[in-house]
Amino acid sequence: xxxxxxxxxxxxxxxxSAVKIALVFGVTMTFVAYAVLxxxxxxxxxxxxxxxxxxxxxxxxxxxxxGPILVRLGMFQPMADGLKFLLKEDFTPAxxxxxxxxxxPAIAVIPAFLTLAVxxxxxxxxNPENKMVIADLNVGILYTFGVVSLGVYGxxxxxxxxxxxxxFLGGIRSSAQMISYEIxxxxxxxxxxxxxxxxxxxxxxxxxxxxxxxxxxxxxAFVIFLISAFxxxxxxxxxxxxxxxxxxxxxxxxxxxxxxxxxxxGEYAAMISASAMMVTLFFGGWTLPFxxxxxxxxxxxxxxxxxxxxxxxxxxxxxxxxxxxxPRFRYDQLMDLGWRRFIPLALGNILATxxxxxxxSI
Amino acid sequence: xxxxxxxxxVVSVLLFSLxxxxxxxxxxxxxxxxxxxLMLNAANLALVAFSRYNANLNGQVMVFFTITVAAAxxxxxxxxxxxxxxxxxxxxxxxxxSLKL
Amino acid sequence: xxxxxxxxxxxxxxENSYLPTLVSGLKVTWKHFKKSAIQGKPLTMEYPEQxxxxxxxxxxxxxxxxxxxxxxxxxxxxxxxxxxPPKAIRITPPGPNGAPADRKNAEKSPAEFxxxxxxxxxxxxxxxxxxxxxxFLQKDYSLTGESREEMVYGKARLLQLGGxxxxxxxxxxxxxxxxxxxxxxxxxx
Amino acid sequence: MPxxxxxxxxxxxxxxLLFGFxxxxxxxxxxxVTSAMFLVLTIxxxxxxxxxxxxxxxxxxxVLVYAGAVMVLFLFVIMLLELKExxxxxxxxxxxxxxxxxxxxxxxxxxxAVFKAVPFGTGPTVLAEGLTQPLGRILFTQYLLPFxxxxxxxxxxMVGAILLxxxxxx
Numbered sequence: 001x002x003x004x005x006x007x008x009x010x011x012x013x014x015x016x017s018a019v020k021i022a023l024v025f026g027v028t029m030t031f032v033a034y035a036v037l038x039x040x041x042x043x044x045x046x047x048x049x050x051x052x053x054x055x056x057x058x059x060x061x062x063x064x065x066x067g068p069i070l071v072r073l074g075m076f077q078p079m080a081d082g083l084k085f086l087l088k089e090d091f092t093p094a095x096x097x098x099x100x101x102x103x104x105p106a107i108a109v110i111p112a113f114l115t116l117a118v119x120x121x122x123x124x125x126x127n128p129e130n131k132m133v134i135a136d137l138n139v140g141i142l143y144t145f146g147v148v149s150l151g152v153y154g155x156x157x158x159x160x161x162x163x164x165x166x167x168f169l170g171g172i173r174s175s176a177q178m179i180s181y182e183i184x185x186x187x188x189x190x191x192x193x194x195x196x197x198x199x200x201x202x203x204x205x206x207x208x209x210x211x212x213x214x215x216x217x218x219x220x221a222f223v224i225f226l227i228s229a230f231x232x233x234x235x236x237x238x239x240x241x242x243x244x245x246x247x248x249x250x251x252x253x254x255x256x257x258x259x260x261x262x263x264x265x266g267e268y269a270a271m272i273s274a275s276a277m278m279v280t281l282f283f284g285g286w287t288l289p290f291x292x293x294x295x296x297x298x299x300x301x302x303x304x305x306x307x308x309x310x311x312x313x314x315x316x317x318x319x320x321x322x323x324x325x326x327p328r329f330r331y332d333q334l335m336d337l338g339w340r341r342f343i344p345l346a347l348g349n350i351l352a353t354x355x356x357x358x359x360x361s362i
Numbered sequence: 363x364x365x366x367x368x369x370x371x372v373v374s375v376l377l378f379s380l381x382x383x384x385x386x387x388x389x390x391x392x393x394x395x396x397x398x399x400l401m402l403n404a405a406n407l408a409l410v411a412f413s414r415y416n417a418n419l420n421g422q423v424m425v426f427f428t429i430t431v432a433a434a435x436x437x438x439x440x441x442x443x444x445x446x447x448x449x450x451x452x453x454x455x456x457x458x459x460s461l462k463l
Numbered sequence: 464x465x466x467x468x469x470x471x472x473x474x475x476x477x478e479n480s481y482l483p484t485l486v487s488g489l490k491v492t493w494k495h496f497k498k499s500a501i502q503g504k505p506l507t508m509e510y511p512e513q514x515x516x517x518x519x520x521x522x523x524x525x526x527x528x529x530x531x532x533x534x535x536x537x538x539x540x541x542x543x544x545x546x547x548p549p550k551a552i553r554i555t556p557p558g559p560n561g562a563p564a565d566r567k568n569a570e571k572s573p574a575e576f577x578x579x580x581x582x583x584x585x586x587x588x589x590x591x592x593x594x595x596x597x598x599f600l601q602k603d604y605s606l607t608g609e610s611r612e613e614m615v616y617g618k619a620r621l622l623q624l625g626g627x628x629x630x631x632x633x634x635x636x637x638x639x640x641x642x643x644x645x646x647x648x649x650x651x652x
Numbered sequence: 653m654p655x656x657x658x659x660x661x662x663x664x665x666x667x668x669l670l671f672g673f674x675x676x677x678x679x680x681x682x683x684x685v686t687s688a689m690f691l692v693l694t695i696x697x698x699x700x701x702x703x704x705x706x707x708x709x710x711x712x713x714x715v716l717v718y719a720g721a722v723m724v725l726f727l728f729v730i731m732l733l734e735l736k737e738x739x740x741x742x743x744x745x746x747x748x749x750x751x752x753x754x755x756x757x758x759x760x761x762x763x764x765a766v767f768k769a770v771p772f773g774t775g776p777t778v779l780a781e782g783l784t785q786p787l788g789r790i791l792f793t794q795y796l797l798p799f800x801x802x803x804x805x806x807x808x809x810m811v812g813a814i815l816l817x818x819x820x821x822x
Binding site (some may be wrong): 042044045047048049050053058321324325326 | 489495500509
């Protein structure tokens with residue numbers, strides 16, 4: 001720490017930010033891998049199956065009690081999955097539009113990770129200056145929406161580049177779906193920011209620490225945000241862009257190997273960032289009702305990060321669980337839900353919030 | 363040389379010229395439309411730069427309005443192109459020569 | 464016949480809110496989750512450790528069998544080769560100078576007897592047609608190999624896998640069947 | 653030595669101009685999708701310039717509305733119309749020549765105006781900060797009427813677009 005103090009403030013900032021970026025990226029990647037495992041395990045359990053329970057590296061034998069349990073839970077499966085994706089044949093069909101075909105998976109992944117930059121995933125670590133957020137923007141939420149809205153390009157371009165029917169339909173569907181639900185999503189959070197009075201996500205968390213979680217202030221906004229998040233991340237019941245029973249695989253029908261894995265990664269990273277947004281906006285971020293002060297010690301800071309990750313995990317389980325609860329929506333039903341129910345509801349919510357706030361301020 | 367108002371204005375002018383070139387030289391209605399968007403964006407850049415260097419937020423408000431109007435304009439314009447395409451099966455200005463549909 | 468259009472019951476406001484569907488979906492998923500994750504009773508079996516109990520009359524892989532004296536029952540008549548629909552069986556007869564059968568009541572045994580398990584459709588016609596009851600569909604269902612050549616089972620392998628088909632002596636049950644048919648049930652008409 | 657914001661300015665400006673050029677006059681591809689993608693990149697670079705001008709709100713809006721919605725609409729229409737035929741047509745020499753001349757004249761005029769108006773490298777030291785709150789305040793006080801009118805304009809545009817794209821016009 002002392003060596004650090006001799007450096008210029010700018011250099012310190014750059015180094016600290018780089019470390020944070022690397023850590024967040026690494027943790028998110030790990031989280032994605034284990035989210036896939038959780039998805040497979042929970043899906044298996046809900047379908048009366050066992051799920052991955054075999055994959056074991058040679059070291060698993062030497063762990064006395066915990067080894068077999070970890071293997072049973074499939075804890076080593078993500079490594080095998082990753083390796084498999086890397087080693088599979090990377091196949092590019094002859095009729096695709098090559099440049100877009102190669103670019104699309106990358107474009108699908110990047111926005112999901114960029115969103116994480118503004119999420120405050122902890123209070124402070126070490127000294128009070130070290131805020132646990134990569135970019136403390138005063139337009140945090142607008143940045144998020146801007147970046148999320150770019151996420152659609154990956155899918156649309158994948159559909160266009162594949163130059164075949166099903167991916168094309170998937171791409172078209174996804175472009176309309178994402179634009180529609182973005183509106184509902186944006187409208188729903190407007191009410192939240194009206195209550196808080198600041199666009200900075202850190203301020204939102206401070207407000208919630210003081211007055212209780214936003215989900216109790218704005219339940220309707222939360223419901224709309226949650227369901228729109230399902231639509232934005234192409235999760236069931238809104239997975240129309242990839243719906244395997246209608247469009248084979250939708251936009252990623254023609255993809256294989258690492259390029260397919262990137263789409264997969266993008267979907268889960270988008271789920272993680274949507275969950276992180278929900279934790280921050282509606283569930284008090286890193287705070288708990290009895291832990292609301294920014295941490296003074298290193299341990300406290302780590303505890304806050306752990307709280308954040310815990311809340312995130314719960315929401316991820318919700319994402320996974322809902323997949324088996326509801327059948328897929330029809331396309332017209334999806335549009336109907338977005339345009340004719342959620343947007344008016346969100347607008348009404350804004351109006352009601354404004355009226356209540358006006359009365360309070362008088 | 364430090365970036366000043368003029369730097370931004372020059373970029374804006376060049377961008378505007380590129381958009382204009384697109385409108386004049388391209389034959390595809392959609393790309394002509396993109397040229398228009400480019401010109402609008404160039405104007406936006408100039409307005410934001412003016413706003414910044416005159417310590418006055420009016421320019422930014424103007425840009426806000428421009429973006430909104432552009433969104434409305436694009437939705438109507440694209441709807442027109444789609445309607446035209448339905449009638450004529452083309453979005454190519456050279457093929458759209460008659461006054462009546 | 465014309466299509467009958469059934470009127471759907473219009474959904475009430477409560478049903479339209481998706482809430483009942485959500486609750487019932489949660490109920491069903493939770494029921495299954497509880498059963499397999501918490502009580503640890505999934506429907507599936509863990510294959511290599513737990514094995515499926517093969518039912519009577521299961522038609523698995525066809526193997527050659529030996530009789531009670533450990534002699535090859537096959538007499539190389541080639542009926543199974545002839546009847547096999549996918550042409551999975553190939554028999555090389557011993558020829559005029561071939562080795563005689565290793566049992567007394569037979570003239571010859573096959574020099575080579577191959578079943579291509581990749582072609583076999585487990586129809587059981589070979590078992591049906593065999594006059595010597597030398598080939599039986601047994602209970603093996605998991606046949607694996609690393610190459611196509613490996614999946615062509617030779618005579619030695621088939622005999623070893625088939626083993627001794629205990630108790631069955633040639634023609635014995637045919638005799639019993641014949642005896643049964645001699646005693647016609649007399650119906651009082 | 654130029655500091656980091658200047659470097660960023662030259663970077664973003666160069667990128668914006670490069671992508672803008674590739675959007676309207678791509679020497680390799682005539683595909684409208686390529687043009688649209690380069691326009692998206694131009695818009696994102698411009699958002700970078702907006703950030704350098706401390707117009708954070710507008711930068712976010714630029715990406716959100718232009719790149720996220722308007723350009724997706726463009727792509728949607730391009731894919732809907734399946735514009736394959738147009739890709740193969742070549743530029744005509746005459747139109748390109750006329751275009752270049754017209755553009756050069758207008759650009760020259762504008763540049764001359766720019767250079768005459770303010771000498772290079774000067775300007776007031778007090779700079780505007782395009783934060784969300786002051787922008788919102790001015791929007792809802794001084795510019796309230798235009799703001800409300802805009803909402804009407806958006807409504808009209810929405811109705812118009814729906815009517816125009818309907819299958820049969822009555």
